Amino acid sequence: MLIPTPTNGDLSLYFHLPFCTKKCDYCHFFVLPNKKMYKDQLLHSLLLEINLRRPQLEDSNICSIYFGGGTPALVGPEYIERLLKELSSIVSIENIEITLELNPENQSLELLQGYRKAGINRLSLGVQSFDNDLLKKLSRTHTAKDVDLAINHSFEAGFENISIDLMYDLPTQTVADWQNTLERAISYPIEHLSLYNLSIEKETVFYKHREKITEQMPQGELSLTLFEMACNLLKEGGFTPYEISAFCRKGAYSRHNTGYWLQRPHLGFGPSAFSLFPPNRFQNVKNLKKYSELLKEDQLPTDFTETLCKEAFLRESFALNLRLYQGLSLPEFTNRFGSLSSELKETLKRLEKIGWITKKDQRIFLTESGRLYHDSVASELVY
Numbered sequence: 397m398l399i400p401t402p403t404n405g406d407l408s409l410y411f412h413l414p415f416c417t418k419k420c421d422y423c424h425f426f427v428l429p430n431k432k433m434y435k436d437q438l439l440h441s442l443l444l445e446i447n448l449r450r451p452q453l454e455d456s457n458i459c460s461i462y463f464g465g466g467t468p469a470l471v472g473p474e475y476i477e478r479l480l481k482e483l484s485s486i487v488s489i490e491n492i493e494i495t496l497e498l499n500p501e502n503q504s505l506e507l508l509q510g511y512r513k514a515g516i517n518r519l520s521l522g523v524q525s526f527d528n529d530l531l532k533k534l535s536r537t538h539t540a541k542d543v544d545l546a547i548n549h550s551f552e553a554g555f556e557n558i559s560i561d562l563m564y565d566l567p568t569q570t571v572a573d574w575q576n577t578l579e580r581a582i583s584y585p586i587e588h589l590s591l592y593n594l595s596i597e598k599e600t601v602f603y604k605h606r607e608k609i610t611e612q613m614p615q616g617e618l619s620l621t622l623f624e625m626a627c628n629l630l631k632e633g634g635f636t637p638y639e640i641s642a643f644c645r646k647g648a649y650s651r652h653n654t655g656y657w658l659q660r661p662h663l664g665f666g667p668s669a670f671s672l673f674p675p676n677r678f679q680n681v682k683n684l685k686k687y688s689e690l691l692k693e694d695q696l697p698t699d700f701t702e703t704l705c706k707e708a709f710l711r712e713s714f715a716l717n718l719r720l721y722q723g724l725s726l727p728e729f730t731n732r733f734g735s736l737s738s739e740l741k742e743t744l745k746r747l748e749k750i751g752w753i754t755k756k757d758q759r760i761f762l763t764e765s766g767r768l769y770h771d772s773v774a775s776e777l778v779y
Contacts, residue, residue, distance in 0.1 A: 412666030473510030508553035559588035582633030723761035
């Protein structure tokens with residue numbers, strides 16, 4: 397499975413729809429209460445932002461659209477349909493991957509049928525675990541039974557491309573807990589699965605109790621055991637690993653997420669959303685009121701812009717490209733990002749000597765050990 401290199405003009409779109417009925421204790425994202433007044437305000441503002449971005453949209457080849465949050469499925473199919481209709485009046489969005497994040501408890505067959513009709517063709521379910529006790533510790537409000545229902549309804553509604561998220565390194569999680577969750581996940585006829593290890597971020601409930609929680613989390617060798625177990629069981633279940641933490645069946649890799657690892661330009665819409673237009677990275681303001689006021693004044697709601705120097709951007713891109721199992725083609729990479737500096741070449745020699753990367757036919761890959769210690773590899777590459 398070879399994931400194609402982005403070409404000039406390729407662009408992905410991300411919409412941050414940050415509504416939640418309850419914010420999870422580990423979540424550090426910008427969220428809003430699930431209230432109609434906020435939804436109406438955001439929809440109006442998103443339509444304004446789309447039109448302010450018209451020049452960039454018109455000059456682009458849209459590759460994917462992703463509705464994330466929060467719990468974006470709380471907005472309703474008409475909301476999504478309105479946004480997609482506005483986009484389609486500016487640029488073609490036919491025959492592309494359009495993903496909606498969904499929590500297992502926030503769904504019904506009728507709702508999913510509405511989203512399918514609105515234009516959504518891929519679902520990403522925030523399952524996290526099939527252990528009800530662990531779900532409670534994460535302050536999730538669904539159960540394993542809710543997941544069964546959500547997946548069954550998704551297929552009934554006509555969705556064939558379904559992804560689920562699973563989390564490990566959870567407080568008190570055991571090898572047996574994790575094995576049961578993985579085996580349950582493999583039993584479903586889903587096409588994609590992503591793994592996330594729990595990280596304790598600032599401005600979360602977990603951060604306030606970080607010492608106690610950290611003591612209960614799998615560490616060191618146990619954490620590696622959980623990850624390696626996942627890789628092995630998922631392969632046995634017919635999933636092909638194509639990125640360090642992402643697996644798919646039948647070539648159904650995430651078109652949107654691979655754009656992040658390949659540094660495909662992307663535009664983020666909504667408060668707090670990030671965008672990348674190399675070599676610039678920028679983020680929208682994290683306040684709905686301020687976001688809306690700026691757009692009413694025909695101003696882009698940008699909070700800050702970061703311009704990376706050529707070498708810094710090249711190194712970051714190198715580290716991200718390496719996350720893919722296919723590695724990176726040196727000729728293609730240097731054509732996109734420029735020649736490798738002598739300093740970077742020396743770093744690569746050192747990483748190869750350690751055993752974290754390897755070369756074959758002008759292509760560089762992470763070794764199995766390198767994938768386990770990618771954070772360390774990235775810290776060597778990025779500055």
